[in-house]
Amino acid sequence: MxxxxxxxxxxxxxxxxxxxxxxxxxxxxxxxxxxxxxxxxxxxxxxxxxxxxxxxxxxxxxxxxxxxxxxxxxxxxxxxxxxxxxxxxxxxxxxxxxxxxxxxxxxxxxxxxxxxxxxxxxxxxxxxxxxxxxxxxxxxxxxxxxxxxxxxxxxxxxxxxxxxxxxxxxxRPAYRETLRKSLFDQKERLCADCLVRLERNPLRVFDCKVETCRQAVQDAPTPRQHxxxxxxxxxxxxxxxxxxxxxxxxxxxxxxxxxxxxxxxxxxxxxxxxxxxxxxxxxxxxxxxxxxxxxxxxxxxxxxxxxxxxxxxAPVAPAPARRHLAFVIWLTEAERAAAQELADRLRTDGIAAQVDYDARKVKGQFRSADAAEATCCIIIGPDELAKSVYSLKDLATGEQREVASDVLVEAVRALFRD
RNA sequence: GUGAGUGUAGCUCAAAUGGUUAGAGUACCUGACUGUGGCUCAGGAUGCUGUGGGUUCAAUUCCCAUCACUCACCCCA
CATH class of the missing domain: 3.30.930.10 (Bira Bifunctional Protein; Domain 2)
Structure with a gap:
């Protein structure tokens, strides 16, 4: 390493x-x-x-x-x-x-x-x-x-x-003295730490895990009784x-x-x-x-x-909050700006959106979408641009369909619902 | 602060009693698939073996130190 x-x-x-x-x-x-x-x-x-x-x-x-x-x-x-x-x-x-x-x-x-x-x-x-x-x-x-x-x-x-x-x-004060007296009488059973506790705060001897101290405490009066x-x-x-x-x-x-x-x-x-x-x-x-x-x-x-x-x-780690993300994919340089504009538009509507601006290939962008655990991809290519539509792909099911621009937000929201 | 155990690829781990080029799985990258991820197949890249010193012809391996992590003491969340 x-x-x-x-x-x-x-x-x-x-x-x-x-x-x-x-x-x-x-x-x-x-x-x-x-x-x-x-x-x-x-x-x-x-x-x-x-x-x-x-x-x-x-x-x-x-x-x-x-x-x-x-x-x-x-x-x-x-x-x-x-x-x-x-x-x-x-x-x-x-x-x-x-x-x-x-x-x-x-x-x-x-x-x-x-x-x-x-x-x-x-x-x-x-x-x-x-x-x-x-x-x-x-x-x-x-x-x-x-x-x-x-x-x-x-x-x-x-x-x-x-x-x-x-x-x-x-x-407590009276009890503390009673306890101190009791422990003092069996101080040979106490560890070094407990001898100090005996002076400062005898109650703390109850916390000690040393066997002999526990025995001493067993025989001592408890707070409960007093x-x-x-x-x-x-x-x-x-x-x-x-x-x-x-x-x-x-x-x-x-x-x-x-x-x-x-x-x-x-x-x-x-x-x-x-x-x-x-x-x-x-x-x-x-x-x-x-x-x-x-x-x-x-x-x-x-x-x-x-x-x-x-x-x-927690027996099962609590599941992270369900999180949804739309990944916008562009095909050629010509659609990259459109992808960025679409992402902005989605964000304005409160939809989390991301674009891989660096990727050269579609495959790389899809992998980025997977890595980001996106819910869906929205593909913009020359064909979509010509037809004024978006291709919307559900990453869980692999289903893909063309969606008109004015119903895109609704379609994405529908995918985010489950 | 005290003690024990462990440090090898991004991650999980190999490398008989020291021996020559440190391996595998997984993840990653590339291609099969020139506009589609997760599956499959083929190929590729990756290590100052925690760090410093010592022993040895030779150290990932043995010794010392140091650092880090883990667990326990202590204490408590």
Whole structure:
């Protein structure tokens, strides 16, 4: 393979047709569904002040400590390519003084530094929704259902949902200490990472996959057992709302998630077809985040879904949107201008049209039409010119007939219909 | 950031234990078909074997380094 001067940066990807079209299909499906649930699109910057992420996701979180693309701009401002969606959305909602409650969805690229592997990229596509100002557990349930609905509509059947509650300001501090004590008593079983987590955020030990840590956690009290009355009631209502909808879900006491801003409900969608990165998406409630940004006390809950993983898990790649193209073919130099004029005329009528201006021979033009996956060809030669007609050929069936100029557009549209 | 595996034609892959001119399928181009694609047949073009170094009479093959990709750890989308 001859060496190219430029190659794409590690962890990025090119989407060439038809993959680009498939991806847009999935995005379109998401936009449609989000709109069905009352969400409207918010578009925020791809980079933010670094503090936006540090303050919301947590100084000690892995995302912040080792996965951010941070840089200084020419005026020495600390900026970061967004590693996740929620902080930017909350910041923007406050900055624009959006009236609450408000439901927002987003679609776009996100960035995290890390070794790429199956389903993990440095630049990745993510879609998500955020419900700001809604406190009801029914909203948590609706959002969990929304994600499951999305996957179901894409034909992803092996998706399972795990749900947990990690408590609130009232019950978490006491629980955290109880947990810390329990883990401290068996600290010889913990790995080096978990010893650090024990200090910073003992809940994170639940995420550890090291066998001895898992055992330690097995014997430790779970957040679930230590919820205050309000949290317990909230959680019960979330679960029962899911059950009422017929959404199968599994309780997972160790599901705490890596971002610091979550409280109460956390959830995650898992798929077996993704490899080691088995999470399709996840989310949770964040009732203190808006306040942390200096806004009024405002509850919030949201979900984020990975686009690449969704594409991976979809059993059949979503078909690219049906696309139609008319290819205008000329025979001799004398008809080339006429071909170009016809293409322009068709485009004016909203019909996609293309001409191979370079080809010397008819055969080459037909091949170009095939390569472009055209629906039909319109041939202009001396005979057609003399008779003031066009020869219209359906490339799928091979049928060809002469069509008068004034009914050509209608005839092409008829071919485009199926 | 740590580890393992893999780098040969545009693509998918061959080339016993080092051996002389690196092959096949597919895609591509040309012709059979001087105004008709997809099928068939015939012909044609294509490689600094990822890069740099080393061992050897000889390296696609062995060794070292480096880069890239893949998978896993980690983390999560």
């Amino acid at each position: 001859s060496e190219l001067k430029q190659s794409r940066p590690k962890g990025t990807q090119d989407f060439v047709p038809p993959d680009s079209e498939r991806r847009r299909q999935v995005e379109a499906a998401f936009r449609h569904l989000a709109a069905c649930y009352g969400y409207r699109e918010i578009i925020t910057p791809t980079f933010e002040h670094t503090a936006v992420f540090v303050k919301s996701s947590g100084e000690g979180s892995d995302v912040v400590t080792k996965e951010m693309y941070s840089f200084k701009d020419r005026a020495e401002r600390d900026l970061t390519l967004r590693p996740e969606g929620t902080p930017g959305v909350v910041r923007a909602a406050l900055e624009n003084r959006l009236r609450l409650p408000c439901r927002l969805y987003y679609v776009g690229p996100f960035f995290r530094y890390g070794r790429p592997q199956k389903g993990r990229f440095r630049e990745f596509g993510q879609v998500g929704v955020e419900a700001l100002g809604e406190a009801s557990p029914l909203v948590d349930a609706e959002i969990i259902y929304f994600g499951a609905d999305f996957f179901r509509r894409l034909g992803i059947s092996d998706c399972t949902v795990q749900v947990n509650s990690i408590g609130c300001r009232t019950c 919820l205050c009355a309000d949290c317990e009631r909230h959680h019960e209502q979330v679960l029962s709302a899911l059950t009422r909808r017929g959404l199968r879900h599994a309780a997972n006491d160790r599901l705490v998630r890596g971002l610091d801003y979550y409280n109460r409900t956390t959830f995650e969608y898992l798929s077996t077809s993704l490899g080691a990165q088995d999470s399709l998406g996840g989310g949770g409630r964040y009732d203190y985040l808006v306040e942390d940004f200096g806004g009024p006390p405002t509850p919030g809950v949201g979900v984020a879904i990975g686009l690449e993983r969704t594409l991976l898990a």
